[in-house]
Amino acid sequence: MQSFNYRHLYYFWVAAREGGMARAADRLGVAVQTVSTQIRELEQNLGTALFKPAGRALALTDAGQIAAARADQIFQLGEALPDLLRDAASQPALRLVVGITDELPKLVVHRLMHNVLAEPRLRLLCRQGSIDDLLADLALHRLDLVLTDRAVAPNPNLRIYSHPLGASEIAWYASAAHAAQAQRDFPQSLAKVPVLLPAPQAAVRMPLDLWFEREAVQPRIVGEFADSALLKTFGANGMGVFPAAEIVHDELVARYQVRQIGRCRGVSERFYAITAEKRVAHPLVQKMLVS
The missing domain is CATH 1.10.10.10 (Winged helix-like DNA-binding domain superfamily/Winged helix DNA-binding domain)
Known part of the structure; x- marks a missing residue:
């Protein structure tokens, strides 16, 4: 034909x-x-x-x-x-360029941005990296905002501003390989089972170390990760138990097939948006900050 x-x-x-x-x-x-x-x-x-x-x-x-x-x-x-x-x-596309620090949990990033993801004109560009590199790009207006786990100290050379987006208590999770043993005599069990932790530069690491001291637990650390997604992936595959923000408990359990073994009382992870202007003009950034 x-x-x-x-x-x-x-x-x-x-x-x-x-x-x-x-x-x-x-x-x-x-x-x-x-x-x-x-x-x-x-x-x-x-x-x-x-x-x-x-x-x-x-x-x-x-x-x-x-x-x-x-x-x-x-x-x-x-x-x-x-x-x-x-x-x-x-109705041209609304372009939003977001920098995301390595330490910030990626499931939390999605939660923090949920109210802008429904924008039909959204064109989202995400860049991941160290806080120093991302802040440099923010100062040069290559990014609209940076999502991170800590407020940024004032710097006379950089006009940057920290906006709190919320916080979440930390809990401990494990795959089936370690869940039963880790739940017995928790948190003292963390001295016996393999433990994965965020890298020392993560904002939540110091509160975790202080929590171990308060609980008189010497954890059996077998891995430290700068990237939160890698930490969860290795933990879900049986390398060790790991801490995670409880705000994404449902998504974490569904995606990684892990179980919560206990809560980390008194330890929270905080989330911030960093912008280059005190008065934000970008409509989607404004929407995130008021959610």
Whole structure:
């Protein structure tokens, strides 16, 4: 079968909707012979008749009914295209460039941004890195904001501002390989089972170390991770028990198939948005800060 011509299909579609070739010719402003020629060439390319005699008029064949239904979809979409393009031009994409520190839990990032993700015009760009590198990009206005686990100290050379986004208590999680043993005599059990911890530069690490001291526990540390997602991945695969923000408990259990073995009383992880201006102009950043 040859590739058919969409002009031929369009003439057929108009004839099918108007109920005949004469009416189609009037609608299109062409001769009846032109319409019939276009449709005949379409039938030849498709290898089947699309119209059949019905008294003095014409009716669609079974193949014609199928073709007409498909043509409806094609040309109705085509007729709507100019309006769609006008709407797109009048409502340009909202570009949001976010820097995310390595230590910030990625499930928490999604939670912090949930109220802007429904924006239909959103074009989101995420960059991950160290806090120093991200703040440098923020100062140069390469980022709209930075999401991190700590407030940034005032710096006379950088006009940056810390906005608290909330906090979450920390709990301990384990895969099936360690859950039962870790739950027995918790938290003293953390001296016996393998333990994974955030790297020393993470804001939550010092509160965790102080918690171990208060509980008189010498943890059996087998791994430290700067990237929170790696920590959870290794923990979920049985390398050791690990701490995580309880705010994402449901997502954590569903995604990583782990169990909560106990809470880390008195230890919380805090979350901040860092911006380069005190009065934020970006509408999506404003929306995040007031959520």
